[in-house]
Amino acid sequence: MLEKKKDYHAWLYLIIPLVLLSIFTFFPLIKTIIISFDNGYNKWQDAFSFRFSFDSYIAIFQYPPFLQTLKNTLLIVFISVPLSTVLALLIAVGLNSIKPFQKVFQTVFFLPYVTNSIAIGMVFAVLFNLHTGLVNGVLEIFGIDKINWINRNDGFFQGSYFRKMFVLQAYILWDALAFKILVFIGGLQNISKQYYDAAKIDSTPKKRVLMRITVPLLSPLIAYIMITSFIGAFKTYDSVVGIFGNNWEMTKDIQTVVGFVYQMLRADSINSYSYGAAAAVVLFLIILLFTGINLWVSKKRVHY
Amino acid sequence: MNTELEIKKQNTSRILLKILTYTFLTIMAIVIIIPFYWMVITSLKSATEVELFPPTLFPKEFVFYNYIEALERANLIRYFINTMIVSISSTILGTFFSIFMAYALSRLNFKGRELIFTLLLATMMIPGEMMVITNYITVSNFGWVDAGQGSRVANGPYYAMIVPFLISIFHVYLLRQTFKQVPNELYYAAKVDGTSDWKYLWRVMVPLAKPSIITIIILKLMGAWNSYVWPNLVASENYRLITNGLRAAFSNSDTGRTEFHLQMAATVMVTLPLLIVFIIFRKYIMRGVSRSGIKG
Numbered sequence: 001m002l003e004k005k006k007d008y009h010a011w012l013y014l015i016i017p018l019v020l021l022s023i024f025t026f027f028p029l030i031k032t033i034i035i036s037f038d039n040g041y042n043k044w045q046d047a048f049s050f051r052f053s054f055d056s057y058i059a060i061f062q063y064p065p066f067l068q069t070l071k072n073t074l075l076i077v078f079i080s081v082p083l084s085t086v087l088a089l090l091i092a093v094g095l096n097s098i099k100p101f102q103k104v105f106q107t108v109f110f111l112p113y114v115t116n117s118i119a120i121g122m123v124f125a126v127l128f129n130l131h132t133g134l135v136n137g138v139l140e141i142f143g144i145d146k147i148n149w150i151n152r153n154d155g156f157f158q159g160s161y162f163r164k165m166f167v168l169q170a171y172i173l174w175d176a177l178a179f180k181i182l183v184f185i186g187g188l189q190n191i192s193k194q195y196y197d198a199a200k201i202d203s204t205p206k207k208r209v210l211m212r213i214t215v216p217l218l219s220p221l222i223a224y225i226m227i228t229s230f231i232g233a234f235k236t237y238d239s240v241v242g243i244f245g246n247n248w249e250m251t252k253d254i255q256t257v258v259g260f261v262y263q264m265l266r267a268d269s270i271n272s273y274s275y276g277a278a279a280a281v282v283l284f285l286i287i288l289l290f291t292g293i294n295l296w297v298s299k300k301r302v303h304y
Numbered sequence: 305m306n307t308e309l310e311i312k313k314q315n316t317s318r319i320l321l322k323i324l325t326y327t328f329l330t331i332m333a334i335v336i337i338i339p340f341y342w343m344v345i346t347s348l349k350s351a352t353e354v355e356l357f358p359p360t361l362f363p364k365e366f367v368f369y370n371y372i373e374a375l376e377r378a379n380l381i382r383y384f385i386n387t388m389i390v391s392i393s394s395t396i397l398g399t400f401f402s403i404f405m406a407y408a409l410s411r412l413n414f415k416g417r418e419l420i421f422t423l424l425l426a427t428m429m430i431p432g433e434m435m436v437i438t439n440y441i442t443v444s445n446f447g448w449v450d451a452g453q454g455s456r457v458a459n460g461p462y463y464a465m466i467v468p469f470l471i472s473i474f475h476v477y478l479l480r481q482t483f484k485q486v487p488n489e490l491y492y493a494a495k496v497d498g499t500s501d502w503k504y505l506w507r508v509m510v511p512l513a514k515p516s517i518i519t520i521i522i523l524k525l526m527g528a529w530n531s532y533v534w535p536n537l538v539a540s541e542n543y544r545l546i547t548n549g550l551r552a553a554f555s556n557s558d559t560g561r562t563e564f565h566l567q568m569a570a571t572v573m574v575t576l577p578l579l580i581v582f583i584i585f586r587k588y589i590m591r592g593v594s595r596s597g598i599k600g
Contacts, residue, residue: 010412028438114582137358
């Protein structure tokens with residue numbers, strides 16, 4: 001009774017946020033899907049042709065640059081996410097087991113999170129620079145010749161795809177650790193000491209403690225981390241721009257699906273938005289699929 | 305005798321494990337620090353020293369002038385002001401709207417509340433890239449885009465960078481969860497005393513949810529500071545944000561090579577403010593982050 005009579009009151013609080021969300025979140029979702037099916041959509045006049053088909057989808061899957069970005073994205077997802085999760089878990093367990101300097105280490109490991117992806121990507125480009133980079137400088141100590149990691153056509157060297165991908169993965173790994181370590185430490189501190197005391201009494205080896213107590217008890221968190229990281233990795237873009245720049249022609253062999261979407265926004269052809277929209281929908285479906293798989297697997301495997 | 309030996313063996317293995325742990329952590333910490341270190345020392349090297357190979361691990365002399373030159377070259381002061389305008393206004397407005405929305409969804413009763421909340425939860429999972437194409441069309445239609453010849457609406461790019469991202473569903477969700485924890489009894493007591501909903505929000509709810517609100521404010525600021533792609537699309541020259549300025553050319557007009565000392569000086573200036581904010585608000589950021597999983 002008390003609250004019922006002021007029904008309109010609540011809408012006063014909601015009206016502006018809801019209008020904004022409708023214009024910039026709900027409406028775009030629907031419109032993007034429609035554009036992706038309307039291959040004749042004219043982007044200059046914002047006019048639909050109302051001939052709906054799968055043409056845009058078929059076209060992008062026959063378009064080599066898109067397939068390349070898809071391949072790059074999948075490589076990033078399947079290499080960087082598992083690697084960074086395992087590494088972060090090890091670091092978190094290590095951090096949790098020490099007392100002196102724990103806070104110092106924790107702060108250091110968190111630093112990459114509060115940095116700008118573009119800015120540090122540029123630092124990586126300097127580190128891996130062909131002529132003056134630190135990495136090549138270190139390699140020279142071991143008598144290894146300069147390696148062209150990321151530089152573009154430089155005399156007779158051409159940075160190979162493999163090396164570019166290596167640098168990109170290294171950067172993404174570096175960038176991804178912070179968040180995971182933080183979450184894992186939170187989880188580790190929530191594990192009851194009793195389990196470890198019991199293991200100590202039985203003098204269980206440390207490796208066994210890790211695999212039989214820590215990992216199973218952390219499994220819900222690991223599942224959560226995997227889901228969010230998969231989603232995050234599928235949306236990689238800033239890191240690529242940071243290292244390689246934003247010139248599409250010069251970076252298209254290393255670009256991601258998100259990069260493709262943005263390129264379609266800048267492209268000149270009349271129906272490029274349809275291709276961009278189709279790529280965005282494909283990305284969304286892949287993310288949805290992976291989230292589903294992840295949830296399903298974690299439901300089966302996550303238990304105490 | 306035997307047990308003594310056993311204990312000794314256990315002790316050595318424990319010490320060994322400690323040493324291993326510290327070595328591992330130190331190596332990883334160094335890997336994390338190297339880019340920061342390299343960024344700072346490169347920014348202080350002279351134009352000739354950056355060209356050396358193998359690179360020097362410490363500048364022979366500190367050239368602080370690099371910073372001034374970088375500021376002038378990349379128009380960074382202008383971009384910095386733009387970034388402040390965009391991040392401060394979107395943070396203030398966005399936080400207010402998030403508070404209103406979370407309050408209505410958690411405390412007030414009205415028809416359709418669950419429906420709205422479900423809708424929000426469903427959209428929280430959808431990547432922003434799904435919206436970007438249509439949003440670009442929308443802001444172009446509003447005349448907010450400046451593709452080089454100026455925008456139809458005065459200062460349009462500011463609107464284009466602020467308005468579409470005012471409401472973050474995740475932030476509304478985070479605040480709603482916090483508001484939900486405030487016991488109902490407080491609300492009824494306030495009602496008996498004749499307090500209005502509006503007063504109750506500002507006198508009770510907001511002070512109680514202060515930590516969450518600070519977290520949201522910081523996440524919003526970080527997001528605005530780091531945003532790159534969208535500003536790059538909708539703004540040109542005078543409306544660019546600081547990250548866009550970074551990718552501006554720092555190449556020597558004679559040799560065509562990138563002048564890394566200047567580029568790194570600019571990078572330091574972009575990275576530093578966030579690091580300072582982080583040091584001051586470490587607690588809030590870490591808490592917010594461990595709940596979000598969204599960078600920026």
